[in-house]
Amino acid sequence: MEKLFNFQDFKYAIRDLTRSYKKISTIIFTLFISLFVLSVILSLEYSLKKELNANAKVLLGGDFEINTRNEKVNDQYLKKIEKFGTISSTVEFSTMLANSTKSDAKTFFIRLKAIDQKYPLYGSVQSFPDNALTSLQTTKNSIVVNKKIFETLKLKVNDTVFIKQTAFKVVGYVESVPDLGRALLFGDFAVVSTNSFLNLNINTLGSFINYEYRVKLNNENINFKQELENLTKNYPSYSVRYPENSSNNLKKLIDNFSQFLSLVSISAMLIAGIGIANTLISFINQKNISIAIMKSLGFTTATIKKIFYFEIFILLNIISLLAYFFCCSERAIG
Amino acid sequence: MKSLLELQDIYLNYKTENTLVEVIKGVNLKINSGENVAVVGKSGSGKTSLIMLIAGLEKATSGKIIFEDQDISTYSEDELADLRKRKIGIVFQSFYLIPNYTALENVSLVLEINKIENAQKKSAELLEQFGLKDRLNHFPSQLSGGEQQRVAIARSIILSPKLILADEPSGNLDSENSKLIINLLFKYSKQNNSSLILVTHDQSIAKECDKIIEIIDGKII
Numbered sequence: 233m234e235k236l237f238n239f240q241d242f243k244y245a246i247r248d249l250t251r252s253y254k255k256i257s258t259i260i261f262t263l264f265i266s267l268f269v270l271s272v273i274l275s276l277e278y279s280l281k282k283e284l285n286a287n288a289k290v291l292l293g294g295d296f297e298i299n300t301r302n303e304k305v306n307d308q309y310l311k312k313i314e315k316f317g318t319i320s321s322t323v324e325f326s327t328m329l330a331n332s333t334k335s336d337a338k339t340f341f342i343r344l345k346a347i348d349q350k351y352p353l354y355g356s357v358q359s360f361p362d363n364a365l366t367s368l369q370t371t372k373n374s375i376v377v378n379k380k381i382f383e384t385l386k387l388k389v390n391d392t393v394f395i396k397q398t399a400f401k402v403v404g405y406v407e408s409v410p411d412l413g414r415a416l417l418f419g420d421f422a423v424v425s426t427n428s429f430l431n432l433n434i435n436t437l438g439s440f441i442n443y444e445y446r447v448k449l450n451n452e453n454i455n456f457k458q459e460l461e462n463l464t465k466n467y468p469s470y471s472v473r474y475p476e477n478s479s480n481n482l483k484k485l486i487d488n489f490s491q492f493l494s495l496v497s498i499s500a501m502l503i504a505g506i507g508i509a510n511t512l513i514s515f516i517n518q519k520n521i522s523i524a525i526m527k528s529l530g531f532t533t534a535t536i537k538k539i540f541y542f543e544i545f546i547l548l549n550i551i552s553l554l555a556y557f558f559c560c561s562e563r564a565i566g
Numbered sequence: 567m568k569s570l571l572e573l574q575d576i577y578l579n580y581k582t583e584n585t586l587v588e589v590i591k592g593v594n595l596k597i598n599s600g601e602n603v604a605v606v607g608k609s610g611s612g613k614t615s616l617i618m619l620i621a622g623l624e625k626a627t628s629g630k631i632i633f634e635d636q637d638i639s640t641y642s643e644d645e646l647a648d649l650r651k652r653k654i655g656i657v658f659q660s661f662y663l664i665p666n667y668t669a670l671e672n673v674s675l676v677l678e679i680n681k682i683e684n685a686q687k688k689s690a691e692l693l694e695q696f697g698l699k700d701r702l703n704h705f706p707s708q709l710s711g712g713e714q715q716r717v718a719i720a721r722s723i724i725l726s727p728k729l730i731l732a733d734e735p736s737g738n739l740d741s742e743n744s745k746l747i748i749n750l751l752f753k754y755s756k757q758n759n760s761s762l763i764l765v766t767h768d769q770s771i772a773k774e775c776d777k778i779i780e781i782i783d784g785k786i787i
Contacts, residue, residue, distance in 0.1 A: 240678060240679075247667070247671075248666060251666035252666060521662065521665070522664050524662070525662045525663070525664050526664070527623065527647065528623060528650065528656050528662070529651065529656075529675065529676060529679065529721075530649075530650040530651020530679060531647060531651075531679065532643070532644045532647045532648075533643060533644075534644070
């Protein structure tokens with residue numbers, strides 16, 4: 233029985249490989265591209281997830297969040313929660329925003345967010361003008377829209393937009409809000425104050441309204457989870473989210489995206505694989521004479537195969553490492 | 567003289583789609599140690615097939631091949647490879663050097679696979695004797711036909727094999743190189759007491775051998 237690894241065979245493989253670089257350049261190129269794309273996708277996914285975890289509290293908007301659908305949380309429950317820290321309550325729902333009440337009005341399907349004065353507990357809102365969020369709380373029936381709506385409708389500060397026939401004064405636009413992990417990642421959105429939201433009287437319409445209560449702990453070191461879960465047990469319709477699952481939607485989206493890209497890369501590899509297989513066949517065919525000579529000199533079939541397997545093994549390893557290092561350097565530059 | 571090789575009633579047939587091609591038809595042959603044998607015959611008469619059978623690169627359809635009192639016709643591929651590695655040197659008409667190995671590496675390969683020490687040094691010394699001192703690190707494509715064949719002969723004799731099979735070794739060479747090559751083959755086979763089976767079309771070369779075998783249509787006449 234022949235040894236699986238024989239240094240002599242390995243030496244022949246290296247010798248053959250280093251002297252056939254022109255023939256193997258095509259294999260190297262196709263394999264490198266496929267593996268490089270795959271490495272980039274995997275490292276991109278890793279970086280995104282790492283970033284998400286690092287900013288989990290900002291993405292959630294608090295140390296934890298209690299949310300309910302279509303009903304506010306119980307006052308007694310809320311009082312008990314207040315012991316943990318500062319609460320900021322927001323309301324979110326989907327609706328239509330129009331630039332007039334006429335039939336030819338331009339409309340946008342938006343996610344409307346009603347915020348209280350404590351919002352945001354973590355992170356910051358980037359708006360124009362800078363005091364737009366303050367104006368929102370001080371001006372009755374005021375609104376800030378996202379930049380895209382502001383630009384598309386050619387709005388100016390103090391213009392009027394309509395939600396469910398109710399007029400809202402535009403006090404600026406918002407470029408980003410910190411708690412992106414929820415539903416504001418894609419699509420248009422607008423922000424109003426909680427008071428302005430109450431004027432909409434919208435809860436009577438049976439819309440899907442999310443009530444969210446974010447809490448910033450007074451003392452980050454306290455172990456609140458067990459107590460919170462015990463409290464929430466009595467309210468099965470309440471759900472609690474923590475920073476580690478703050479961006480579930482976003483994570484799912486990134487997962488789907490990276491799976492899609494991986495699929496593209498694997499398909500590319502599969503297609504490249506056919507090319508590589510053909511190239512390898514032609515590589516072996518070109519070695520037919522060498523193989524015949526080796527056989528005539530007394531090499532066994534197993535030894536010859538081993539030499540070629542070594543060559544392919546070395547090739548694949550070098551290309552994989554190359555792809556990995558290129559990918560890392562790309563990430564470092566990026 | 568002791569018998570080195572004996573072919574007993576050897577047949578070699580190839581089956582094509584509808585027909586059976588009989589290449590070797592009942593060949594009987596005996597070659598002694600140190601004996602030089604010329605194999606002559608027209609193209610397609612079966613000379614090369616006979617060499618391939620003796621080398622174990624072809625399997626006989628029937629018959630026995632006895633090498634050093636062993637029936638090698640029953641050997642497995644690996645056993646035949648081992649036999650070639652240790653005891654048989656082969657020289658082809660088209661030289662057949664490994665293209666991406668240097669002249670020195672082509673020769674030392676035979677010693678390396680037999681785990682003989684100082685392979686490179688011994689190979690270099692032999693190549694120097696063959697007048698290839700300045701060509702040691704040249705690749706086959708950088709050598710002339712005559713030089714390539716000298717490397718091939720060096721490769722075939724470096725291990726002092728029991729048997730050297732030379733299939734028209736001078737077929738692709740001019741008369742001057744041809745003479746040089748044949749002389750080298752005779753000199754070193756005699757020096758090592760190797761038997762030599764030399765396939766040739768050249769009657770003058772054949773006459774220099776101890777024995778001449780003529781093959782016509784797969785049969786020894």
